[in-house]
Amino acid sequence: MSQEDNKRQAAVAALSYIKDGIALGVGTGSTVDHLIDALPPHAARLTAVVSSSERSTRRLEAAGIKVSALSEVGELDLYIDGADEATKHLHLIKGGGGALTREKILAGTSRRFVCVVDETKLVATLGKFPLPIEVLPMAQSFVARQMVKAGGNPIYREGFVTDNGNHILDVHDLRIANPIEMETRFNQLPGIVTVGLFANRRADVLLIGGASGVRTLQSRGFWRTQTVLASAKPCSLTPGDAVSATRPLSDHARADVPLLRATAPSSRRCCRSAPNSLHCCPIGSP
Numbered sequence: 001m002s003q004e005d006n007k008r009q010a011a012v013a014a015l016s017y018i019k020d021g022i023a024l025g026v027g028t029g030s031t032v033d034h035l036i037d038a039l040p041p042h043a044a045r046l047t048a049v050v051s052s053s054e055r056s057t058r059r060l061e062a063a064g065i066k067v068s069a070l071s072e073v074g075e076l077d078l079y080i081d082g083a084d085e086a087t088k089h090l091h092l093i094k095g096g097g098g099a100l101t102r103e104k105i106l107a108g109t110s111r112r113f114v115c116v117v118d119e120t121k122l123v124a125t126l127g128k129f130p131l132p133i134e135v136l137p138m139a140q141s142f143v144a145r146q147m148v149k150a151g152g153n154p155i156y157r158e159g160f161v162t163d164n165g166n167h168i169l170d171v172h173d174l175r176i177a178n179p180i181e182m183e184t185r186f187n188q189l190p191g192i193v194t195v196g197l198f199a200n201r202r203a204d205v206l207l208i209g210g211a212s213g214v215r216t217l218q219s220r221g222f223w224r225t226q227t228v229l230a231s232a233k234p235c236s237l238t239p240g241d242a243v244s245a246t247r248p249l250s251d252h253a254r255a256d257v258p259l260l261r262a263t264a265p266s267s268r269r270c271c272r273s274a275p276n277s278l279h280c281c282p283i284g285s286p
Helices: 003-017 030-038 040-045 054-062 100-108 137-149 179-187 220-230
Strands: 022-026 046-051 078-081 113-118 131-135 153-156 167-172 192-195 205-210 213-218 243-245 259-262 268-274 277-282
Touching: 003 030, 003 078, 003 113, 003 205, 003 213, 022 030, 030 040, 030 054, 030 078, 030 113, 040 046, 046 054, 078 100, 100 131, 100 192, 131 137, 137 153, 137 167, 179 192
Parallel strands: 022 046, 022 078, 078 113, 113 205
Antiparallel strands: 131 167, 131 192, 153 167, 205 213, 243 259, 259 268, 268 277
């Protein structure tokens, strides 16, 4: 199978994470193009679709899919995107297509982040692919000097302007042994809009297309969420019950529990497995 075939099968596998009534975020890149091409039969199941770039918006609209603004939708249930590099820890380098800032916003506001790649993108250590950094134009030289001090070789991406009107520096020769620390440190530099490291908010699921099919890697937090929901018993809320949501349980949300609690008198607590799908468990359960 070709690399494009492997990208396509990973993208198609991500469609299984689409459930009825969800709001979907769509990333940017050649692998996501395959996702968009396969998405129209599933579009009626979605309450909203939010795009991470003008490029993806054009492709979605050409496929007959309406694109909504994030400000109109709020929190996303699922975000699907590709990556330029990925590790078994689900840390990523993204931004080869220049949409890293909007991609990071959509990943940050999504309950679940599914990343789709072909097997050539899986690496032991991030950094062979140059790290994209979106910078304010006036800060380009300053940030480039800081990258040299950090051991990198920054190259200005000539002729490219992001959807936000900014520039991209592609930083070569970085060995990223601690991606969480590096992402946090670089983000403190004035003039940097976004670093193309997705480590503080990593993927929840990594789908890897290869010659033997699609392999799945999942974060421990994702499994804990599934365990909580799988152990819950069916229940329903009556009209007028007020509910409030906490953030979903995942590594980036730490110890938060994915629960919807009915404030009306009840001996049950409702756990959310998907929009419009509620399950309950005893009030005393974790």
